[in-house]
Amino acid sequence: MVSIKKIFQLCILIHLVILSNLFGTEQDKRFETKKLINVLLIADDNYGSSFVVGDDKIKSISQQFEEFGWNMIIAGVKDTLRPCDWGSKTLGTKRLIVNKKISEINNLSEFAAIIILPGTGFPNLLKNMETMSLLKRANQEGIIIAAWCRGVRLLAAANIIRGKNVIGHFDYFDEYKTAGANYIEYSFKWEDGEKIFNNVTPPIRDGNIITTVRSLYYRNEMCQLIKKTIEEKIDSENH
Numbered sequence: 001m002v003s004i005k006k007i008f009q010l011c012i013l014i015h016l017v018i019l020s021n022l023f024g025t026e027q028d029k030r031f032e033t034k035k036l037i038n039v040l041l042i043a044d045d046n047y048g049s050s051f052v053v054g055d056d057k058i059k060s061i062s063q064q065f066e067e068f069g070w071n072m073i074i075a076g077v078k079d080t081l082r083p084c085d086w087g088s089k090t091l092g093t094k095r096l097i098v099n100k101k102i103s104e105i106n107n108l109s110e111f112a113a114i115i116i117l118p119g120t121g122f123p124n125l126l127k128n129m130e131t132m133s134l135l136k137r138a139n140q141e142g143i144i145i146a147a148w149c150r151g152v153r154l155l156a157a158a159n160i161i162r163g164k165n166v167i168g169h170f171d172y173f174d175e176y177k178t179a180g181a182n183y184i185e186y187s188f189k190w191e192d193g194e195k196i197f198n199n200v201t202p203p204i205r206d207g208n209i210i211t212t213v214r215s216l217y218y219r220n221e222m223c224q225l226i227k228k229t230i231e232e233k234i235d236s237e238n239h
Contacts, residue, residue, distance in 0.1 A: 037230065038071045040111045044125045045078070047096055048118025048148070049087030050216050058216070061117070064223040073111075074099045077124045077131070084120050102130045108137055112230045113144035116151035125154055132158045139208065144233065146210035146226050152176065155209065165206040167213050186213070205229060 043051070054060035065072055076098040087093035102125075108114075114135070125131045135158035138145055147155050152168025153175055155161045162180030176183040186200040203212035203222040210229060212222045 037069065037112050037234075038073060038110055039065065039230075040105070040108075040114045041072055041074045041117055042102070042114065042125065042131070042151075042154075043074060043076050043081055043096060043098075043117045044119050044122045045082050046084045046120040046123070047081050048120070049083055049091050049093040050219055051117050052096075053087065053091050053093060058219050061219060061223060064220070068223075068227055070112075075102050075105060077102055077128050102128065102134060105134060108134070108141055108143055111138075111143060112234070113146060113226060114138050115226065116145075116147040116154055118148040119150055121150065122154055126157055135160055142208055144208050144210065144226070144229050146222070147212075148222065149213050152211050155179070155211070156181065161209060164209050165204055166209065166211040167201050167204055168211055169213060 051061045054063055059067075062072065074096065076096075079098055081096040081098065082088070083093035083095065131154065135145065135154065139158070139160040145155065145160070147168070150169045150172065152161075152166055153172050155166070156168075156172070156175040156179035159179055161176065164181050165184060166176060166181045167184040167186070168176055170186065173183060173185070184201045184204065200214060203210060203218055203225045205225060210222070210225055212218050212225075
């Protein structure tokens with residue numbers, strides 16, 4: 001006859017096994033979720049050095065994304081992209097190697113977000129119909145789309161910001177307005193050779209669209225807002 005003590009020990013053992021399996025399953029889910037965070041980074045010639053260059057106070061965009069545990073895929077229409085003149089001359093920024101051509105990207109569902117990196121004008125992407133098509137498809141599928149400063153031009157060109165609150169470089173104010181966006185205005189003035197900004201809005205999110213200006217000043221805030229938005233979306237999809 002099995003003693004009550006042995007039955008009790010067996011019950012405890014079964015309970016521990018169940019808890020272990022449950023804990024392991026949750027750990028596996030977290031690990032799988034982390035592995036699945038791929039972000040598509042769209043860049044062009046004259047890309048901003050803030051992507052690869054940081055300092056003691058503010059880490060580079062790429063370093064922050066790496067610390068988030070994200071798998072970054074850099075996309076463009078050329079094999080390599082030259083940095084902006086200022087970054088090249090002042091910081092020694094090198095050419096950026098592209099992982100995938102825009103034309104090679106078919107399945108957008110594998111990306112948690114599409115992020116347009118800082119740049120000075122996006123000369124190649126603006127006239128590239130495949131880039132416009134990719135952004136339109138991403139928006140239709142509800143994928144998170146983030147754009148830094150002048151990169152908001154691409155969102156306007158793709159006609160995906162109609163009715164959206166956005167902030168972008170003031171040089172392209174007319175482009176945002178023509179695209180039907182609610183542009184959050186700001187201004188600046190020069191004082192003693194320094195540019196003083198007024199009424200500048202930090203990075204903003206409207207639905208699946210995230211925009212910012214001042215890529216250097218708001219670098220951390222933009223990275224954190226993208227991260228928070230991705231995590232919230234993954235959370236909602238898992239429940």
